[in-house]
Amino acid sequence: MEIDYINGLKTDEIFGMSKYQSEIHSRLDNVKLNRIEYPDVSKVTGVNRVVEYFAYPFIVKKKVIENNVKHVTRQDLAFLLELMDLKKTIVTCHDIIPVAYYNTRNPIWKLNAKGLRKAEKIITVSEFSKKDISKYIKYPEEQIEIIPPAVDHNLYYPNRSKKCLSKYGIGDSEKVILYVGAEEPRKNVQFLVNSFSKLKNRIPQVKLLKVGTPNYIGVREKLLKQIETLNLQKDVIFVGYLSERELAELYNAVDLFVFPSLYEGFGMPPLEAMACGTPVITSNTSSLPEVVGDAAIQADPYNVEKFVEEMYEVLTNEEFKEEMTRKGLKRSKIFSWDNSAKKTLKVYKEL
Template identity: 50%
Template sequence: MEIDYINGPRTDKIFGMSKYQMEIFKRIDGVEWNFIEYDSLLKIMESKYSSIFSSKPKNEEESLGMFPALDKTESFSQSKIFKGMIDTAWKTCMYIDTYRYRQTVKKSIKKDNVKHLTYQELAYLLKYVEMDKTIVTCHDIIPWAYDNDRSKLWKDIMTGLRNADRIITISEFSKNELVKYLNYPADRIHIVKDAVDHDVYYKKRDKTLLQRFNIPLEGKFVLYVGSETPRQNLDLLLKAFARLKKRVPDVKLLKIGDPQSFGAREKLLSMIRDLGLEKDVIFVGYVAEEDLPKWYNASDLLVYPCRYAGFGLPPLEAMACGTPVITANTTSLPEVVGDAGVMVDPDDDATLEDEMYKILTDESLREELMKKGLERVQLFQWDDAAKETLRVYEEVDSI
């Protein structure tokens, strides 16, 4: 059996969807692969002009939480005109990329192969390229279901998902969303859950990594791993953290991950200044896969207050490292955490503050959550995910 592995743009960063595909791919044996990828114009432009378009901190001081005062006058890079220009340029590159990739896929697929489109945004191809034996991995439909995105691209993506012979998704919640918004047959949706590599993510509690950032090892550390898009609900975390500081003065918040949303970093920095947390929030940026477990192990607590998640990998990775978890009680997150973590209303910063305080100050509670988390993560194995994916390949190959 040969798979047309329709994997989209090449990337050297590993997170979220790319991590999922990488972990499963390297564990599947007995198939041949026809990789169909391309060099994204959008990624090239973002890389070339990152100093202009990025919302990353401008210097080392900002990355350590020491922020300059806000200018009273709006800079051009923060203006609506500039943001409109960037939005137009981004959309232009995106549509050029989608057209280019359509042509690449048409030329590269093989008639008898199973075609695996490895994440949902590639589903638009099934509207424009004639294919059979098709599988789409759909982690979520957040833009459609949560952001109410009714752009042409997302209409094409939803049409393409309906055209797929099978859909792989990562949670019961995401499966239910696909049935709800697509009216797609539930028996053609296969759940292949996210997991962790237990040879990489394991308990090794050690804070010495923080010395690389000149961070004093004394005190407590709350960790957040993820983007800065509005649904991630960092507003709630910052409000709760500001209240927590009054009760636990030596606590710091570590923030890992790129913004992944234009203008998000500026809004976040502004809120940090307003709350007086300039010296207490530490921006780490993108962290390579091999270093990420060290940050989990160096932290006393992970908080993941996301309002809408197709799965929620950071809580799982944190539990694998023995780090207690607080997350939102919404969407897929209860499926991931079960009774091994603390779940809170994503609108209740007072309760979030109380739960953070309890975990940071109650050693027995922290040990209990650590034990439950380490047991819970054993249910999530990449080998199981690979076997289930192979079964879907074999099912579609027999169509």
């Protein structure tokens, strides 16, 4: 079986959506992918990446094969279905955050919404996302297949060691809280910094590690100003992008993982942290309760005082921390990339 794999920008970076596709397709032995991507030539030629993006439909039109199933691997490429006549189409739609959360009026997202409605099947990652796609895009629920992400347990597993923290100037005696993700408004990082500041009044020897890029204009500057106002310049450490191996090492080095996001289509970092034996506090909003179940603390992402209490309890109650670790390890094993690959193959065969 050959699939027209319409994947957008060609990149070696691994992040949520690209990780999802690579994990699943690495397990589909009998499926050949006709990769249709556009190269990142912006750094070499100076061509704006937006120009590359709008040239992509011409590349797709030239390279698709008529009888192949067409798999558009992310929701922000769904506009292709509106701009050209494609048969046997699947779109993987992880979330519709621009529409459902930010209420965008971006014309490209109007095209994406129209394109999503033309897909013969939509694959999404959670029951929450399925309901939002149905509600906001007006797409029939019976044509939406839930295929959740999972954890690579050969990479994310308990291998506890604080050794890697020395490169960030963190001593063995200090407690370390980790956040992995962007800094856009829905990620609620300013709330986290406020909560951390109050926690530091109770546990002076604590650091906050922040992994990931800003991903939103002006947000890093605002965050740095907040950190300076709270006098946390030495206590909040920005790490930037990490490889998966480095990330697994960091999950294993910290005392607590926090994820106070206001809106997620799924949310993989809490699952990865649990697979490494790290206790997790996350939000009680959107898809996150569906992901973590009773294996993590589900906190109100608007209540700073309560969030501080939850962090303090995990960092000071060893028995409670061990119980959370046990539950987290058990929960993380429910999610299997092999099962997700089998479900994806079933969708391909149906078309």
